[in-house]
Every structure is written in structure tokens, then in C-alpha cells.
Amino acid sequence: MSAVLQGRADRTPIPADELNFSSMTADDLDWVAEAEAFIYPFPWSHRDFANSQAAGHSCWLLRHRGARAGYAVLMLGVDDANLLNISVLPELQGRGLGSALMYHVCEFARTAGKTQLFLEVRESNVAAQALYEKWGFVLNRRRKGYYPATEGREDALELRRDL
Template identity: 40%
Template structure:
């Protein structure tokens, strides 16, 4: 488990983005459970270790600060999950990870990146909008919520092949 003092010192420039490995799953699951009311299970993550997926870890030294899971389908990338440790949110780590996966998808010939985001997740929506994403639709009742279901905003960004 990472040291809380380390998280106070993390800066986006001190980070390395690398492929996520199954050995990272204990840290990923810890972050996932802290970040989401309805977290993915270990089985869901394990199912993503396939050729058509890209899984990324963002690290500060040996400590995992966040991760992302992207599915590649023909010429489109679909961001399925991105999360940073609660103690490092607001430090640019999610933005760096997002930019990395966008760059990787573009290099691999993807024409656009799609994602769903909870309609209530203003911080994430703000990040995506600043990075150039635009809403292209909604999915009613897409996410489970304490009071039933919550809509998702579907957002997309062209990767300018």
C-alpha cells in the first residue's frame, strides 16, 4: 500500500505511463473500490487482457496512481474505465493518462475515441471538454445509482488520422 506522504508529493511530471499487467490488479482493485460506488470486479479486469484492449498504468515510482482500460474496435477506441487514486486527484494525473491513451490510439490507427461518463460527474466532464471531447448522445439509465439509475453522457473526440 502506498505511503500517504508520497501522494502529497506526486506531480504529473514525476509519472510514468506503462502497460498495466495482471500483477497490478491488487492496486487497481483498491483504487477502483475507492473511486466508484459500483466497482468492476477482478474478473472483469482479467477479461480485458486481450489483444483488442489497451490497459494503462500511471505510476509514481513503484506505486500505481491510476489506470485506464480502452477497447479497440475496428478503427474506434472506447475508453471503458479510467480512475486515479483519490489522494492524487486534481494533480493532472488523469489528464496525463488520458493524453497518453489518446496518443497511443492515434498512433495505432484509431479514428476516434468514445466514452461514457456519469451525467453527474462534473469534474470528469470538464476534463473531457477541455481536452476536446464533445457530447454526441446520452444513454438513459446507463449507470447504477443509489436512487435507481443514472444517465451517461456519450462523448467523442476525433483523433485526426
């Protein structure tokens, strides 16, 4: 991870032709779990990602110039979809990769015939909330004490977007 994580100075948008999406494989799980642990204080585990794959969730890997840059996990329901995880390496944030991932999962869900997309976000994660607002997500409900926090629990905002 340290060879990839060099800092956050460059905020130049990354051209779409430098990005590639593929299904997450078992070979990607070590990297994804390591990235998750670097990004979040309360990360998903290797097992969480493996269980998502085993459950048949749509697990995507985003590459920038061939290097892993982010990932997303999408659970398809009967009529709707739930975005369970969407993450971009910190040094690549603010360069359009989160939006590229969001576009990919929204199009995948819409093409699969889903009419709405749901997700939860920490109340304190204002950067993610800004991305979701940009994508037309609106507050569906507040989930009290949904996430573990350093002291106690933190509320989640459940957001919804029509597809």
C-alpha cells in the same frame, strides 16, 4: 490502500518526469480492483479488469515516483477506440495525472490509426466531464439509465473526440 490514501490537500501539479506508464499485468489486478472499489460506489470488479486483459484491451497503469497512481482501459475498434475506464487515486486528483493518462491513451489510439475516441461518463460526474471537455470531447448522445445508482439508474453521457 490506506498507506497511500492520506488526504487530498496537496494540489501541486506533478511533473511529467515523475510519471511512468506501463501495461497493466496480472500482478496489478488486486491493487487496481482495490483502488476501483475505493474510488467508485459501483466499481468494476477484479474479474472485469481480468476480462479486459483477456479480451486484448489496452490496459495501462500510471505510476508516480514508482507508486501506482492510476489506470486506464482502452478498447481499440476498427476505426475508433473506446475508453472504458480511466481513474486516478483521489488524493492525487487535480494534479494533472488524469490529463497525463488521457494524453497517453489518445496518443496510443491515434498511433494505432484510430480516428475517434469515445467514452461514457455519469451525468453526475462533473469533475470527469470538466477533464473531458478540456480534452475536446463533445456530447455524442445521452444513454438513458446506463449506470446503476443508489436509487434506480443514472444516465450516461456518451462523449466523442476526434483524434
